[in-house]
Amino acid sequence: MSSIKTISSAEPPQVLGKDKTTPDETQHRGAGMMPVVVVHGGAVQVPEERAEITISGVCSAARSGYLVLEEGGSSLDAVVEAVVQMENSPYFSAGCGSVLNVKGEVEMDAIVMDGKTLGSGSVSAVRDIANPVQLARLVMEKTSHAFLTAEGASKFARSVGVPEVSQESLITEYSRMFWKKNLVPDANPVECQMEKMGTVGAVAVDKDGNVACATSTGGMPNKMEGRVGDTPCVGSGGYADNQSGAVSATGHGEANMRVTLSRLILFHMEQGQSAEAASDLGLAYLKSRLGALGGVVTVDPQGNWTSRFSTQQMPWAAAQNDTLHYGLNSGEHFRRSFSEQH
């Protein structure tokens, strides 16, 4: 990563490794409507040796998503691009690098949602494609359905020319090692989930005020075959509505489902809460009602955005105007200016 530069003399310098957060700016506001892409790489405990590459991954995804917006693409295009990047990276549990089910196989879930039409596309338990988020979008755009699962999803993929890829191409040494470790009796996959790598997601608002979300995952480590979590379930893993905003969620899938976390946060926004307050309310409810932790990225149609998590870590990044924002540990918020990049 290139060295961090200060943005302007009015801002305190942000230095990697030091805990510096600009006061009162956990929610980020633009003057007027400002397009933005916010991404997350899972509410997980990233091992020390992977911190830099994980942060680099979310930053790169946010930048790519934002580039799409700058080139006139829609928020839907932007979130798909951001998530595709993270699916292609072996350092996140989505696409390549996905955690394995109990049989040592990859089964992936994904969702996209278009805030303008409330249309969504979801896939669950897909095994043989590189980019589940793209297939999810194809479900939304090329079928009269909103959700395809398992063999049916694969069949559809073949029918629209999405190439079949081998399980081997999706399985990394890391995910296999992690799977073996969790096979040991007494291993607690829910706890172990709070390690290493997680679900990925993105939200965005474009210059036309359209919001969108996308989420993609390999699911829970050593899950039962056919287990589907919150990710592809509308209202749980994600939700987007031009009238209120968009959310992508991560954490313990079953817990997020039980409170329909994404929809819950947007209900709060419909009732007048800010993106940040609504996200905090949702996460607080998750904790008080179910004792569970999680994370979200949230945006409203004006471009106000937030990344909030009740776990200790969640790699995240946001691109808005000339600035890249990012963080990993609770309370972190670093900034870098795009125009100062080489």
Added chain:
Amino acid sequence: MSAVLVVHGGAWAIPDELAEASVDGVKTAARKGFVVLRNGGSALDAVEAAVKSLEDNTVFNAGHGATLNIDGEVELDAIIMDGRTLNCGAVSSVKNIANPVSLARAVMEKTSHIMLTGKGANLFAESVGFSTVPTDTLVSEFERKEWERHKTYVTGVLEDFNTQWAHDTVGAVAVDSSGNVACATSTGGIRNKMVGRVGDSPVIGCGAYADNFSGAVSCTGHGESILKVTLAKLILSHVEQGESVADASQLALQYMGERVQGAGGAITVSPSGKWAATFTTQRMAWAAAENDVLWSGLDPNERKKENLN
């Protein structure tokens, strides 16, 4: 605190020739579920019993009598939810199980997961002793004929839904004498659906939701529309804002019609025993059991009353 059970047999333009059987079917299911409540059983037990009864009845599109997907196979979805704990069980695209609602309950109670799909769901079913039944046992002659007819005549899903030949989903909601609410929904999906198509039914917050703090809902209608507005959760959000169960259901269904041009129905019960059966389709077969009374209806604003015993 008096217990209440409400069931529905699908919201669509039920043709006259199926009307009597549909209403009889929901009344039978309501009676069966209410017996459970009267004997001190839980809301969860009651909704499972009611939906099992509907699944076993070939006049409804769930379990027996389910529609066929485009490949001529049966793929079933179901969900059950416990309002006390927010625990939930769901199956999607499971094949050849006579009572998917019971399988959904097994997912909830015997695994640490909520939703199982496809082959994984079937493997789990086997592992906990659910027998697989041959497709022909589940598919009625009527459905087989309809599938063949549709094979040579392609219609869009929305058109199909709006014709009288689209069957639908079944569901139940209940509140027991302890004030616990529960819901369950079960379906074979849309006729000639794509292989692996999952609708609203097994998606928590869409096809159903239950929470002791607000109530329980089971939905029916155009699945893709219900997903767009997370209908069950939407209804309960209105209840949380102070609306009656009837108004909440009305508001949500109206919104679904206006925002995404989708029609459907919902049955809703509150923890205090208030209930509503609401629909924006031409008809919805429903029945409600409360105290010693059995209510039922089919056409809009219809409400028939009879003695439960």
